[in-house]
Amino acid sequence: MAKHLLSLLLIALWLAAALPLQAAGLDEKVIEHSFSNGLKLLMVERHSSPTVSAWIRFKVGSVDERSDERGIAHLLEHMLFKGTTTLGTRDYAAEKPLLEKIEATAQRLLAEQTKGAKADAAELKRLEQQLAELEKQAQQFVVKDEFFDLYARNGGSGYNAFTSKDGTTYLISLPANKLELWASIESDRMRNPVLREFYSERSVVMEERRRSYDAEPGAKLWETFVAAAYNAHPYGQPIIGWMPDIEHLSRTKAEGFLKRFYAPNNAIIAVVGDIDPTAVIALVGRYFGDLPPGTPVPEVAVQEERQRGERRVEVIGDAEPEVVIGFHKTALGAKDDELFDVLAAILGQGRTSRLYRSLVLEKQLATDVSVFDAPGSRYPNLFVLHATPRAPHTAAEVEQALLAELERLKTEPVTQRELQQILNKLEYEEARRMGTNGGLARNLTEYEAVAGSWRYLTSYRAKIEQVTPHDLQRVARAYFTRENRIVGTLVKNGNGRTAQ
């Protein structure tokens, strides 16, 4: 759904950059419970306000799509706002046959469309009209966005969902006395979902794509850059799908994906706030406990082959230049992976970071520099540098300056003060992140899903304390090479075009 799906996603991408936050005291505060159907529940009690945040993370994202399903994880996330056999409908028994007719018509239409130039124009038109007519008929049974209304009426705040490469998350905050409403709606969403209003929602997603990518040259550069980085691994495909992918998605495909993956053993719940954990275990057990377990999400078997030479992409757009440079690197939790977090902080965190100091303050080649890892973290990903050139300086000058700072990492050891500053920041972040229900729920579900345990957070600082300047130099030398590099530039169209 999620009006703010992409902004959330972008925040996650751009801010989650370097340093996962760990937490002094988190070890004692998290209460874990596993249900017999494989559902995992994580809780933290905080009584500073009579509110509670509840996040459900499914360990399935766009990386788990087959090539003919690109975009389905995200579209399914939208569709799961449409209700169940009892919510969002006036009479499911009467609605169901119509929904089946709609899908049969849509399948015929898709088959005809797939013929491309050879398609029968009259038949296309007839099927389109028939689909529109049936969808209109089905409207009589729909109670629009009833989940939202139920949550809103009860004071729900921040009701949303987002899809990433690695997972799909449904989130809400409620007054603490309303948690049962959440359990009831969310368990029903898992048990009896009905993907009604599918084809109008597919149109909404197309508008989302136009808004967030087609009309935003910077975002267009980003998806082109990520696609160029992967030949085989599905991390290269955009979460929302390419437009022709979305055009060929159907309710049948969405239901297939749903049945394959949306099972309790693939889900992690975090409930944080003004709660009694014993009561929450009972509540979750009562509502979710009898959901049948499904097949675990299989690991993506494909591994990206080692890149053999620099890759360059450019996007021409109606916008001023941007530069993005990436290097293939390890997955989260793999040996040496935390070294990249340290490098990202040294290069890009704060006004004293090396890139800010060099490119923004001293040479003034750029107005803005950021360093983060993307596009996911469950599988080997990219170490990314992004910069906004300042005219009259060109993207090429900025690229050279960025690479020069990476070379420096290979030859000069980083200082103890730089390392200490990172540890100090981590200590502060550990404390700060304990201060919001939503932030904690996010971290617990995310790291439980991606790292295999939320305890990743609590062992993190100790790992960083072990990092030596020599380790950093070793990793910089091994990974920041020309042959392992992808460079993307945004180039202004028309007369403003600058030759790179």
Add this chain to the structure above:
Amino acid sequence: MRIWIAALCLTLCWLGTAAGAERANPRSMTFPPLQFSVPKAERIVLNNGTPVYLLQDRELPIVTIAALIRTGSVYDPAAKSGLAQLAGSLLRGGGTTPLQPRQLDEELEFMASSVESAFASDNGMVTMTSLTRNLPRTLTLFNDVLFRPRFDEQRFEIARRQALEAIRRQHDDPKEVGDRELTRALYAGHPLGQIPTAATLQAINRADLVTFHRRFVRPDNLILTVSGDFDRSQIIDQLNQTVGGVRASGPLSLPTIPAVPTNDKPAVLYAAKQINQSVIRLGHLGITKDDPDLYAVRVLDFILGGSFTSRLMMEIRTNRGLAYNVGSHFDVGRRFTGSFSAETETKAEATLKVIDLMTGIIKGIRTEPVSEQELELAKESIINSFLFGFTSPASTVLQQARLEFYGYQPDYLDRYRERIAAVSREDLLKAARKHLRPETFKLVVVGDAKSFDRPLSSIGTVQELALQ
């Protein structure tokens, strides 16, 4: 009966005896009562008269302090538009009398403390956060940023160049273009409608920043908020030794800003951009916080365009699949007249159709009372989610200080929910008729006119905006 079932169920939960318990229907579910009253901060006054709102919360070893300053870009001279923005950024960015900018950056970042400053249109904020153990030193640096800024010449030049680069990029995002051009049209002839240009930024010099700072950043022109892990008497001493020890020089005199001129002439503004989706923005001037219809307008906002099941969202997104983002909003003015605006983005071929739908839906809410269900949903949502404004001590204390800062009634927050509850369908209709005036809309469309479903000129005389 239902209440009894809920109570029973709660007991079962407590005992952890889940087996066999009933699942309740979310449509009819009832809940144990929840009383919420707004947490109260303590107001004290420093030796020099500066008010401070204090709210202790020892959950985390962190202290947050903010200064709310009566300043803003409304005070920018027209020829130096952008002055407040630069002054706000350089206050912290330009170092302090004792510390070069680089020294200040290094010291703050090494102890993981932050001090940041920014001036908006009708206020300025300087904030600091710090681990408790670094509070004394961070507070000293915060005080230096407020009252002893260096406005380092070199950092000033960097900030100006960054602002110039932002202007070069101001047409890159069509949504940003739409928002800016609507603001410019609504507030034409008023400082709120001034947008910095390369020329106005070039006209600003360091001395302007110094003068601007001297004029506005004074202990008698700001309110402090302090929240988090502090000891009451210790923090009062520390505040008196820093902010409380600064004397204002001479009497405070803030320039008078004229009221926003009435601006009821409709307009159709078009900015050409080669994109497959049009950005649509429309609106007119709105109300201030002192308007007696404030509460009716809040409820109206929810029903018309402020929620996921609002009328605009329901028709344009959910029913017709014509947009991802669609909504409307009364931006209630605090010191100056606010605005009403509606926004969406739709594929180029549907541009005029969607404009018609939007204006039709807005007109519709002026012709007939909303349904009882719409009214109840909106009121319950606003009332029941009210407590989310107070989930952290920093937001709670800031909400309270803002009442004094903007001159709200002291019981504004305490009585907010009962005043929302009192809004009737008739109040809403009256408010809609008075505060929505579709015949005066200024419409901004950013897009590719040759792909539109109808010419824009079918709505009115089109003024084309040059994006160069």
